Structure formats: C-alpha cells, structure tokens
Amino acid sequence: MEQKALECPVCKSNKAEIAGENVKLSGRFEDKEFLTTDLTVLRCVRCGYYMFFDKMAQFTTKES
C-alpha cells in the first residue's frame, strides 16, 4: 500500500480535514465526458487548499 506523508503543496502544513469521501468528479475534455474513480477530498486547515486522493492512498495522519 502506498503511504503518503500529507503536506499541503501551498503552505506546507501537514494538517488537513476530510472534506469528502467517495467523491467522483466529472468533466469534459475534447467533447468526451469523463468520470473519475472514487476520491477522498482533504482540505488544508490552514489555507483551505483542496487535495484529492484516490482510495488506494493511505495517510500517515488520521482523524482519531
């Protein structure tokens, strides 16, 4: 399993809260519609930046 040390790419904070689980994103690219796999959305508690991860990712920081 993949392990990630969580770090916000904007402010380098390692604190984030889960903003959503099993989120699918849809969109359009060159007249084709796409839908992503289930994603976990984390939101940086310091700057509010949203980070998206697929379900296979595991985090070293967890909510207790």
Ligand SMILES: [Zn+2]
């Ligand atoms: Zn941040």
